[in-house]
Amino acid sequence: MLIFELSRPGRVNRSQAPGDAPEPRDIPQRFLRARPPLLPEASELDVVRHYTSLSQRNFSIDTHFYPLGSCTMKYNPRACNALALLPQFLARHPGAPDDTGQGFLACLFELQEMLKEVTGMAAVSLAPMAGAQGEFAGVAMIRAYHDAHGDTERSEILVPDAAHGTNPATAVMCGYGVREIPTDGDGNVDLPALKRAVGAHTAGLMLTNPSTLGVFEHSILDIGKVVHDAGGLLYYDGANLNAILAKVRPGDMGFDAIHINLHKTFSTPHGGGGPGAGPVGAGARLAPFLPLPIVCGRDEGYRLQDERDLPLSIGRLAAHAGNAGVLLRAYVYMRLLGAEGMRRVADFATLNANYLLAELVKAGFDAAFPQRRASHEFILTLKRLKDETGVTAADVAKRLLDKGFHAPTVYFPQLVPECLLIEPTETESKQTLDAFVAALREVAAEARASPDLVKSAPHTTPVRRLDEVRAARELDLTWKSV
Amino acid sequence: MTTPDHLKYTETHEWVKRETDGTVSVGISSYAQEMLGDIVFVENPAVGRKVVKGEECGVIESVKAAADLYAPVSGEIVAANDELRDAPEKLNHDPYAAWMFRIKPSDPGELDGLLDAAAYRNVVEKDKK
Structure with a gap:
């Protein structure tokens, strides 16, 4: 049943509180629509019942155990929601000057710092609006790095056969071919097969660790060395970061780039309940290529960096600073946990x-x-x-x-x-x-x-x-x- | 599950049939369609494309998986079964009638290297374990 099917002509639903905004009268005639938009006509009670009954049909983390592997469906603490909904955050215009939003920018800056610490990366951009976009940013940075070094023969991204479907899709979106690496009987990347696959054509490897098979790659350091020795870079898919949070850091495993699903590991609302956020981190070699904006300047006043600060950036992936409401929820979550809580x-x-x-x-x-x-x-x-x-x-x-x-x-x-x-x-x-x-x-x-x-x-x-x-x-x- | 004796097979679960005009038809085995479940999309290689034995040349998507299609022999794609675009379920209902594409082999000797039905049955048995 759709709300449109409840519609009855003339059943209007006027605002109960008188609005204080005047009717706009100065819009030129040519911009006004000839007919009113086709909206459902329903009473307030119809609307309340309709959406309440739809919500009751949901399976959600608030109502049921939700053991959806590779998706980290965990409880979203209410405090994160409450604090992200403070009117000072909600009412802030995203285009407002940086000097009127120092509190907001301080939160984003500290979130970047915490994500750097927890992933072992040199720098973080919060811009990507979802995990898939974070992945795209990561591989786009790898491409930009090779291009900046005139290394244009690298045409292939290696992806284990157990990988998320988004990994090969990302590689193709970034203009690369995909080569699958098989898995051995224990669920690890088949190292001899990886050694045979790398070469001057290798742009990088995309890996999830612990893997999608639910096991930790024992030979991660060897895997990293094989790819790096061939001139490729290592990309960490953050889907399974929850398992190793504050225990082991992708940067220390040798990864050059990572995306982090805040809606998985850092407990912001997930999937259709999103929107998501997929911050991307970079090691020293890839940091100049991070997407914009990045918050800088703890001492001289926070501000959003742009193309003048980071001329090699792969560019912008989102309007303004990304999905700010989601970023704030993750920030509160991390502050509530602290390092000990994350472990x-x-x-x-x-x-x-x-x-x-x-x-x-x-x-x-x-x-x-x-x-x-x-x-x-x-x-x-x-x-x-x-x-x-x-x-x-x-x-x-x-x-x-x-x-x-x-x-x-x-x-x-x-x-x-x-x-x-x-x-x-x-x-x-x-x-x-x-x-x-x-x-x-x-x-x-x-x-x-x-x-x-x-x-x-x-x-x-x-x-x-x-x-x-x-x-x-x-x-x-x-x-x-x- | 059937594995007709008059066909050749690949380890990647394609079947191959020699046609009288010197081309070969390619489809997927009954075991492959059973593993994939209900097939919802088929992407065949373009007619005229040159393929090398073992090269990825198409995609089959089912309700539970997406799988690549591999060229069983080298040669030129001379026909693609467009009926499958609107009726991919034919691959489930009658996998050995639903050919996907035809290749004109550049090296007909490659055909002798394909698996016969008995050898393919062994591949499937191993896969099942």
Whole structure:
């Protein structure tokens, strides 16, 4: 049901408080629209009920456990929200002069400094508006670096086969070819294969560590050396930073660039609830190429740097200073935690993941990499269940919705058959994790006793099984009056 | 899952059929379509393109994955099955009838290097473990 379908001609919804702004009268006739815009006509109560009922149909981190691997769906502390909504922040015009926004700029400056500290990078730009844009900025900087050195023969970005789909997409967007590097049996990058793949054509390597397989790359220092020796640069995909927060720093692992998903690691609202923010960090070699603006000048007054300060910058990715409201939430979150709190985030994120993995193995599920300890997330393979019962990972995921749990990530990474990628995060209690294990155990029992019950799930959600083929092929996102 | 004996196969799950006019038709195996699940988009190589054996030359996208298509032999793309653009589900329903593209091989000897049905069944068995 769309709000437009509730519309009844003439049902107007006037402002209840008299406005003090005068009606504009001096707009030239030619700029005025001939007909009023086609807006839904509904009463205030209709509108309130409509949106409240839509919100009640949501699965969200505020209502349900949301173990979506590779997405770090953690609780968003209310204090971050409350402080980012202070009227002094909200009412500030983004185009206001820097000298009237020193408090706001001080927050952004300190956020840059904290992100530098936690990633081990030489400089940080907060400009990118999402993780994918941060990735783009990172690889665009690598390209700008090679170009600035006249090194234009480098045409290829290396990407492990377990990588996020955004990595190869980013490389292609930046004009590079992509070469996949295989994974060995333990879930690490296949080092001999990497050695064979690098050369004078290598622009860089994009890597997530801990990887998308939920394990830490043991040979990260060797990987870095192989790529650097070939003249390439190393890009760190920050998707899994939560596991190592304030424990190990990508800069110390040898990475030259990183993007950080504030909506993952630093607990700002996520996905459709965004907008996101994907700050990008750079080591000394790439720092001159960071996107603008960057906040500088603790001592002489904060200001936003522009092209005159950083002539080699890859440019601007956002209007003004990026998604300021999101940046402020992350700033408050980091200030609330402090360095000690950040270490505890990593401690409990990994403890929760390893506890959940151990309990699920005890409950009869198969770990994809049983010989490896989990980082902040881990992979189960339901291949045996599928072979025995015909019930797939997708069926199990749908059935979990009936049990009151959001489904984990399914069928990613693609190299593990019938996989569930599960990330509990540090903000869940043992009781919640135990309830999740019990639910998965129930679903597995149902799959054996009455597979059709699981195959036809979900049964209790506002919409049942969606037509995914039609959704992919007939994308229809805009309402049109017909 | 079927693996017709009259076809040749690749380790990357394409099937290859010799046509009487000297070209070869290429599609994906029943095992491949089963692993991918419901296929929603197909991107075939352009007619006239020269490909090298093993080169990425197309993309198949399903509801759960995107997979590359590899040229089983070197040569020139002489035809692409445009029907699949509007009806990619044919790859699921009848994978051995739904050819994707045809190549005129530059070195017909390469065809002898492809897997026969028995060898491909071994590849699938190994993959299943």
